[in-house]
Amino acid sequence: MYLVRRVVEFSIWDILRNLLLAARWTIVLSLIAFVGGGLVGLGLLVVRTTQMRVLQRAVSIYVSLFQGTPLLMQLFLAYFGLALFGVETSAWTAAAIALTLYSSAFLCEIWHGCVQAIPKGQWEAAQSLALNFLEQLRFIVLPQAARIAVPPTVGFLVQVVKGTALASVIGFVELTKAGTMITNATFKPFVVFTCVGLLYFLICYPISAYARKLEGQLHVYSR
Amino acid sequence: MSTVVDSTTAIDIQGLYKSFGQVRVLNGIDLKIAAGEVIAIIGKSGSGKSTLLRCINGLESFDSGQLFVQGQPLQYHNAKAMRTLRQQVGMIFQSFNLFPHLTVGQNIMLAPTLVQGISAQNAKTRALELLRRVGLAEKIDAFPEQLSGGQQQRVAIARALAMSPSVLLCDEITSALDPELVGEVLAVVESLARDGMTLLMVTHEMGFARKVSDRVIFMHQGRVHEQGAPETLFQYPRTPELVQFLSSLTS
Ligand SMILES: Nc1ncnc2c1ncn2[C@@H]1O[C@H](COP(=O)(O)OP(=O)(O)O)[C@@H](O)[C@H]1O
Ligand SMILES: [Mg+2]
Numbered sequence: 001m002y003l004v005r006r007v008v009e010f011s012i013w014d015i016l017r018n019l020l021l022a023a024r025w026t027i028v029l030s031l032i033a034f035v036g037g038g039l040v041g042l043g044l045l046v047v048r049t050t051q052m053r054v055l056q057r058a059v060s061i062y063v064s065l066f067q068g069t070p071l072l073m074q075l076f077l078a079y080f081g082l083a084l085f086g087v088e089t090s091a092w093t094a095a096a097i098a099l100t101l102y103s104s105a106f107l108c109e110i111w112h113g114c115v116q117a118i119p120k121g122q123w124e125a126a127q128s129l130a131l132n133f134l135e136q137l138r139f140i141v142l143p144q145a146a147r148i149a150v151p152p153t154v155g156f157l158v159q160v161v162k163g164t165a166l167a168s169v170i171g172f173v174e175l176t177k178a179g180t181m182i183t184n185a186t187f188k189p190f191v192v193f194t195c196v197g198l199l200y201f202l203i204c205y206p207i208s209a210y211a212r213k214l215e216g217q218l219h220v221y222s223r
Numbered sequence: 224m225s226t227v228v229d230s231t232t233a234i235d236i237q238g239l240y241k242s243f244g245q246v247r248v249l250n251g252i253d254l255k256i257a258a259g260e261v262i263a264i265i266g267k268s269g270s271g272k273s274t275l276l277r278c279i280n281g282l283e284s285f286d287s288g289q290l291f292v293q294g295q296p297l298q299y300h301n302a303k304a305m306r307t308l309r310q311q312v313g314m315i316f317q318s319f320n321l322f323p324h325l326t327v328g329q330n331i332m333l334a335p336t337l338v339q340g341i342s343a344q345n346a347k348t349r350a351l352e353l354l355r356r357v358g359l360a361e362k363i364d365a366f367p368e369q370l371s372g373g374q375q376q377r378v379a380i381a382r383a384l385a386m387s388p389s390v391l392l393c394d395e396i397t398s399a400l401d402p403e404l405v406g407e408v409l410a411v412v413e414s415l416a417r418d419g420m421t422l423l424m425v426t427h428e429m430g431f432a433r434k435v436s437d438r439v440i441f442m443h444q445g446r447v448h449e450q451g452a453p454e455t456l457f458q459y460p461r462t463p464e465l466v467q468f469l470s471s472l473t474s
Pocket of ligand 1: 243246248266267268269270271272273274275
């Protein structure tokens with residue numbers, strides 16, 4: 001995680017090696033956001049889809065709150081804010097909490113839109129066949145919603161990968177931060193940030209590619 | 224019909240009221256339907272026909288009154304009671320509402336395996352049997368979008384039958400079909416009627432209502448305005464509203 005500012009000659013290989021090391025954190029932070037945000041987001045989605053008004057409202061407020069404030073501020077609050085209340089958080093915990101909450105709010109909103117796009121008749125047919133709420137959701141509505149959810153979900157995940165750069169404010173030397181630091185040491189901003197861009201692309205491209213494949217598979221109702 | 228041996232009451236509705244906001248849609252419905260009876264419900268658009276059917280399987284709640292299916296009171300807020308009730312009351316929709324992500328076979332097998340705990344093997348055997356009955360056995364692995372409207376609706380009927388319901392609710396099930404496909408669906412419904420299924424069907428097919436039903440119910444402004452055997456009701460309507468409704472159909 002540490003790059004000491006030394007005046008030494010950095011070869012391209014040195015630059016790339018340091019950036020690759022930093023890219024690990026970008027990947028790990030992204031994975032935390034995907035998995036944590038996905039799980040919490042799914043839970044929120046289920047709550048929001050039930051007919052319980054109070055809970056629906058609570059989820060709506062949660063979503064607005066995390067969508068309506070900058071991720072940067074959420075990271076700050078998770079790290080420094082909790083400390084004010086005497087809760088010691090490591091940078092890891094703070095980043096994990098903030099990224100999870102932030103992603104869950106967006107994913108919940110995206111998926112909720114997809115669930116709402118499923119015609120009412122699908123719910124009613126499932127209800128008429130005596131399926132209970134969770135069965136209606138799991139076997140009828142979510143599989144159909146998943147198909148239309150792929151493109152916006154991937155769009156958001158790619159944003160998250162880039163958004164992890166903000167975690168540098170609480171001390172993470174991830175890809176962007178490392179790029180800045182190496183630039184300061186080498187005075188080769190063009191080379192460094194070309195490499196940074198390339199690495200972001202290498203992380204994001206497989207996500208988009210997998211999404212296209214997944215969408216293709218989910219799209220085919222007839223085989 | 225003649226095959227009916229069981230003369231118990233299938234559905235008993237007493238003083239049913241239902242409003243959507245300020246609009247009263249069901250305005251005191253009293254209705255008793257015997258097991259095996261075939262009922263055609265007719266009436267102007269907006270007279271509450273769909274709402275009545277939807278109350279019977281709990282897709283819609285009602286404000287006051289009582290509704291019994293096979294002697295059991297409908298308890299809208301009791302999930303367990305509704306699950307039991309809905310296994311006895313099948314519903315077929317105007318827009319088919321097949322599950323597009325599942326094959327025809329899966330559409331039919333899903334509820335019996337999930338709700339009734341029937342093994343996949345038995346469910347499949349039964350699905351094939353039902354598909355044969357509606358003339359679509361060869362379509363078991365097809366997806367709904369590969370079928371014509373008439374075929375989709377027949378699959379929807381098979382899907383409802385897979386739960387072995389004692390009552391079937393049909394809400395304008397041929398209204399979304401091209402005219403040349405109406406016949407194949409009505410033929411299936413007719414065979415069900417002959418086999419003694421209790422049927423409540425909202426329909427605009429007066430010829431069919433006349434031919435198949437035991438009783439025709441004319442709804443007007445949320446009430447059962449007039450009812451009777453099809454021959455008498457169509458030939459000798461007693462209320463001016465029914466006269467007007469029937470003449471509006473022929474013009
Ligand atoms: N979910 C609903 N919300 C508000 N009004 C409704 C709803 N469903 C039906 N209605 C109204 O109730 C009345 C009766 O509707 P419906 O039972 O569908 O009549 P029909 O099937 O005889 O045409 C109509 O005026 C309709 O606009
Ligand atoms: Mg209607």
